[in-house]
Amino acid sequence: MFLPALRAEVAKILTTRIWWVLAIILVVYIVFISGGLGALFGFFSTSEGQATEQAPPTEFLAPMLYGSVSTFGYVFPVLLGALAVTSEYRHQMLTPTFLATPKRGLVLGAKSTALLFFGAIYGVVGVIASVGAGAGALTLFGLDTQLDNSETWAMIGRGVLALALWAVIGVGLGALIPNQVAAIVVILAFTQFVEPTLRAVTMFADWAASLGRFLPGAASDALVGAPSLFGVGATGPGVDPLEWWQGGLLLAALALVLTVLGYFVSWKRDVT
Template sequence: MDVTERRPRAGAMAGRALRAEWTKLRSVRGTWLALAAMAGLTLFLGLLSATLSRSDVNRGVLTVDQFHFVHRPLVGDGSVTARVTAQTDSGAWAKAGLMLKASDTSGAAYVALMVTPDHGVLLQADARTELRGGSGGAPRWLRLTRAGQSVTGAESADGVAWRDVGTVTVPGLPAEARAGVFVGSPPYVHFVQFPGEYRRYDPTIGAASFDHVAVSPSGPAAAWQDTDVTPADPRDPPPPLDGGLPNLPILPGASAWHDDGSVTVRGSGDIGRVGLGGIDIADLDRVKASLFGVQLGIIGAIALGALAMTSEHRSRTLDTTFAMQPRRSLVLAAKSVVLALVVLAAGLATGVVSFLVTQPLQETGGFGPPVYPSHSLTDPVVLRAIGGAAAYLALIAVFSLAVGTIVRRTAGAVIALLTLLVVIPVVVAGTSDAGDGWLRRFTPVAGTSILQTTQFPPGSNETVTGPWTGFAVLCGYTAAVLGAAFWLLRRRDP
């Protein structure tokens, strides 16, 4: 009987505490000034970054045509068929399959139907069109059927029931084209931090086994030929980033025919263009860049969070608050909830505006497709980043509230927080890549990883940790400091 009577009373007390804290928060002019500062600084830094940033990468080389090709002539209309029985996993986007190509030179018109270890079946034409087939890799039957300038790709699990992947038009295919099987293995791309951060491309080699290889009809010179398709003058070292894709020397490929008519092919290189087949040279996460201003906007969140408690200490109104609500933990919990919800709402509105305003500015500065894909506000990664930015600001505000509760002095709390969350990260980012990476892994600054929507190659200082991993680090710090604040608040005088 006593328990059933206490539950409504506890709920009513919590409700009164929340209303009281909301009334105090919204009645203080400093609350709205801090929120305005948070929104204004976030938008200002985001707009400044989008306005001043420039890129010429889209004007550089965006295609690549390097692989090992085992081929023979295909005269007129016809088909090439094979089963990819096995493929080594030399990379998620390693490619093995069939090809019709105008010649065995790099840059000649082509259509390719391929399997990949992690991304299923792809039909690609002239580095401009790509259609996706089934999700499975090897073993897989593949077939390309030519009718004039149109080529249809089909796949099958058993060689009996076929499913069309799609039909593409290849205007550059001559009457006698080269047809056969190919293997490519993209270079391993990673970042090197010294001297200066730059991409390093290390060639890899892949292998695949084919059987039931047939070209019909074939020309009079029907012998199979091996060609490492690559430009005549590869550039090594690669050009600067604004030169586009590097044209690297590939590892020598080879083929070996077996008594049962099957063939094993080894090859290096890649085929396609930026945005197709996993080829990516972007050096900017456009969504994260549009929300970059939150790293300055936290100044407003810090001020609001610290003042929510320290201002009551300074004015001695905390005595009155505790007299009306003796459960001090309930007061701090109510402050935390109200503060988090207010900052979260303001952060969401600011994030949406910042994203919508900066996207066209980025494209004006050269950060557009195909190197830098466009995003919609309704894209899941965009919603996660905007929501994450608002949650990051809300957690920083609660973290600051907890620090203010522990320190009890406005100046001390704000100076400590600004030093920890703003000054040190800015100084370290400008002086030490290693130190910057450490801060963004193991300190509350790790929470900014929730803004990431692009996965950069290994070694990049842009992705030192995963979005949710870094956010969890901030949550852990906030929970620990807030727990300490609860403990101290119950054990000392106001």
């Protein structure tokens, strides 16, 4: 029963345009950020005088650019996951879905698995964009791209995993907030304003930074293991960021909790 349900969920995504439209926007966005920051910091790093003080150390620059796919791009797989659920409510597709597969938990599990796969695809295209644009900018200014470092490639692989987990988090959010407009507003407000503000504020005190490192975005940066513009792991000077595996477990736990809550809050309700 699970494989037919999984194939059905994959087919639902592939028959819409939103998945590849979001993927294209993700690539353009990450190329702009990684390439733009790479050129900016590359200019500072190679300029004479005080301007060099404005650039991060060169050994942190390449990982920071490559990790931008997680720091800035995670909103796209979250949106995809949420839209995959809320569109079923909006277009009244749940009734035939549940008639074909009466076990609703199985349907939600298949949807989460399908979005884990598509999130990984977003991760792959995202890291290609961040590494391509970032390494290109660094090469232009004669800086080390760190691509001969095995840790860099491990970080890139964890970036793919991070975006895959974010897509499943989106499924949980969509199940918890079935209204499509409300879900999109909540996701954009939290990812683009609330969390960046909280991460910036928590860096001013060690006790706040100890809590701030458990924010979803900070956990994602910890999983990837790349320096962030929000601070390395979004922590204060006296607080260590989470280990990469701790960040991964935190994201996975968040995805599980949101999905279970969504299942009991709205997914089990009667549909028309």
